[in-house]
Amino acid sequence: MAQPKIRVLIAKPGLDGHDRGAKVIARALRDAGMEVIYTGLRQTPEMIAEAALQEDVHIVGLSILSGAHLTLVPRILRLLKQQGQERVRVMLGGIIPDEDRPKLEAMGVAGVFGPGTSTTAIVEAFSRAVEPQELKAAEG
Amino acid sequence: MNLVPPVLAGDRLALARLLSLLENETPEGLQDLSALYPRSGQAHRVGITGAPGTGKSALVNRLVQELRARADPPQIAILAVDPSSPFSGGAILGDRIRMRDLSGDPGVFIRSMANRGSLGGLARTSSDLAAALDAAGFGIIFIETVGSGQAEVDIAGAAHTVVVVDAPGMGDAIQALKAGILEIADIVVVNKSDLPGAKTTLTALRATLELAPAVRDKDKGSDWTAPLLLTSATSGEGIPELAEAIGGHRRFLEQSGEWEVRERARVDQEVGRLLRERLAERFLKAQPDGLYEAALQKVLAREAAPGVIVEQLIEGADAAN
Ligand SMILES: Nc1nc2c(ncn2[C@@H]2O[C@H](COP(=O)(O)OP(=O)(O)OP(=O)(O)O)[C@@H](O)[C@H]2O)c(=O)[nH]1
Ligand SMILES: [Mg+2]
Numbered sequence: 001m002a003q004p005k006i007r008v009l010i011a012k013p014g015l016d017g018h019d020r021g022a023k024v025i026a027r028a029l030r031d032a033g034m035e036v037i038y039t040g041l042r043q044t045p046e047m048i049a050e051a052a053l054q055e056d057v058h059i060v061g062l063s064i065l066s067g068a069h070l071t072l073v074p075r076i077l078r079l080l081k082q083q084g085q086e087r088v089r090v091m092l093g094g095i096i097p098d099e100d101r102p103k104l105e106a107m108g109v110a111g112v113f114g115p116g117t118s119t120t121a122i123v124e125a126f127s128r129a130v131e132p133q134e135l136k137a138a139e140g
Numbered sequence: 141m142n143l144v145p146p147v148l149a150g151d152r153l154a155l156a157r158l159l160s161l162l163e164n165e166t167p168e169g170l171q172d173l174s175a176l177y178p179r180s181g182q183a184h185r186v187g188i189t190g191a192p193g194t195g196k197s198a199l200v201n202r203l204v205q206e207l208r209a210r211a212d213p214p215q216i217a218i219l220a221v222d223p224s225s226p227f228s229g230g231a232i233l234g235d236r237i238r239m240r241d242l243s244g245d246p247g248v249f250i251r252s253m254a255n256r257g258s259l260g261g262l263a264r265t266s267s268d269l270a271a272a273l274d275a276a277g278f279g280i281i282f283i284e285t286v287g288s289g290q291a292e293v294d295i296a297g298a299a300h301t302v303v304v305v306d307a308p309g310m311g312d313a314i315q316a317l318k319a320g321i322l323e324i325a326d327i328v329v330v331n332k333s334d335l336p337g338a339k340t341t342l343t344a345l346r347a348t349l350e351l352a353p354a355v356r357d358k359d360k361g362s363d364w365t366a367p368l369l370l371t372s373a374t375s376g377e378g379i380p381e382l383a384e385a386i387g388g389h390r391r392f393l394e395q396s397g398e399w400e401v402r403e404r405a406r407v408d409q410e411v412g413r414l415l416r417e418r419l420a421e422r423f424l425k426a427q428p429d430g431l432y433e434a435a436l437q438k439v440l441a442r443e444a445a446p447g448v449i450v451e452q453l454i455e456g457a458d459a460a461n
Contacts, residue, residue: 004164005229005254030230035254040237047243051236054250056156084153 004135006034007057008126011043013076016066025061025093028119029126045072049079052088058130059110064094070103077108089129093122141168144175147276152249155276159251162268173268176275181403183217183274183281184390187299189261189321192287194307195331197238198373199382200282204242206383207280214279215247219269221262223286224254231255235284238373249278260294261285267298267410296324297409300402301389303327303382306345308337322348325366327385333372342370364392423457431456 010026012019019041026036037055039047052060060080064072073092080088089110096104101112111125143161146154161169188196197220204216220235231254242248251273255263262285270281285295295302304325309332322328328349330342346368367385371378393399424432435449444452 003229004160007160026232030225030232031228033228033230035224035231035233037233037236037252040234040240043240047240050243051250053153054156055252056160 006059006126006130006135007037007055008034008059008061009037009039009048009052009055009057010061010063011039011048011051012041012063013043013045013048013072014064014066014068015042016064017041018065019063021065021093022061022063024119025063025122028123029061032123032127034126045075045079048076049083049085052080053083053085057088058134059089059091059126061091061093061126064092064096067095069094069096070100073104073109074107091122091126091129093117142175143172147172147176147272148179150277155249155272156251158272159269162272163253163263163265165265169268173272176272180271180274183270183278184301184386185270185274185281185283185299186386187283187285187295187302188305189285189295189302189324190287190305190329191307191310194287194305194310195373196284196287196305197235199305199329199331199371199379200284201239201241202371202373202376202379203383203386204239204248204282206379208245208247213247215249215277216280216282217270217273217276217278218242218248218250218282218284219253219266219273220250220284221253221255221266221286224256226257229256249273255286261288262294262298267406270298293320293324297406300393300399301326301386303329303386305329305331306341307332308335308341310341322366326364326389327382328366328368329371329378329382330368331371331373333370333377334375338370342368364389364396364398423454427453427457 008029010022012022026038029036037051037057039051048060060076062073062076069092073090077090080086080090090108091111091113092104092109093113096112096114104112110129113122143154143158147158158169158172162173188200190196200218204218207213207216218239220233222231222233222235224231233252233254235252236250239250242250251269253263253266253269258264262283266283270283273281283295283299302324304321304327306328307330328345330338330345332338349366349368369378369382369385371382393402432453435453438444439446439449
């Protein structure tokens, strides 16, 4: 039996134009041993939910710099739920004002990372988000 | 949980879970696959291989759109394999970036796979995932290999039809092609026809093919000659022709009896590999502690060659039984 891996989808919803930060995180997660599906820029919530489903990921990491997080994130969470993907944890990074944090957490976002967060802290949060037993059970 | 009924009913979430179980080589996955196996054998497995950056993913994106736009289209699955990092075991799987036009089509299913250290362009379990997708009703399965200049020989065993993709400006990629990858090609594509240099690449490849035609079928006296096509995944040029060539190769395989020959070769490769692995595993488990290590030490000390040591291990085990 092979060593199961944490699978992560990194996506950039919305229209903001660069994905440097998302790529840095993707590489850091890979270096921590995770399998990272990278989908690139301008993903719609539908595209993200569909990719998460097909790829059977544990975590969806969103990078949003445009300020549209309060509209985009609930749509993505709703789609995941509708599709039976409630076990998928959603992490959010980007330019997120502190006052939005409680709202996002109340919606069910598992982690919110502002511009100052270190890459190490983000990788740790992703690693901790998936229980070893869940991996062992090989997502069965 | 038995995933077989929902997978057969078209539940994509269950299918995605099953693919993970197979990828992780779990007993549950194996059990489900064996229940599904009688339903497999319908799908056309099409390998897409070639050097990194030649446009394999972009071509699949275009091809699948082309095939799905036809009357009564098959459901299409894509397995896209990228390399795992040898240092961390993690991977960045980026083929979906070029396949965004396929999202939203309920008749398409894309799954990215890390090769998890396996050489030869595929993951160990790629063929199992393909079998599950086959049983789930996907009529065509595109398998995009890891991009590498080397001959991706595994795909020759795993696919019915192998498309080798080249592009202008790949430098020594052509050299690598000469070194063997053309031998496994059923169809050869020069992609990026919109770029200058595509014609030069085409001419060079044609010369190479004339000198050493794709031999995969030649030695069996078959009369398939690998067509050489010019495409652009950017403009769409040559995509319908490529779709035709892939369909044409399938018809050729079926009419010539070559389909069965390839299926047999694939099954031989898969069963043979599993048998070797499992036997070696069982054998080593049955050995007294330290015996294998001692054997390694003898080779390291140059007291015995590896082949001799293996004979000794096997004879020792036989004598003990
Ligand atoms: N001009 C031009 N660019 C293309 C064409 N097809 C692909 N590209 C570009 O070539 C680059 C690589 O394309 P991919 O489809 O990712 O290539 P690939 O062979 O799948 O790459 P790997 O999976 O990394 O081995 C991208 O920047 C594409 O936009 C084409 O027909 N014309
Ligand atoms: Mg690719």
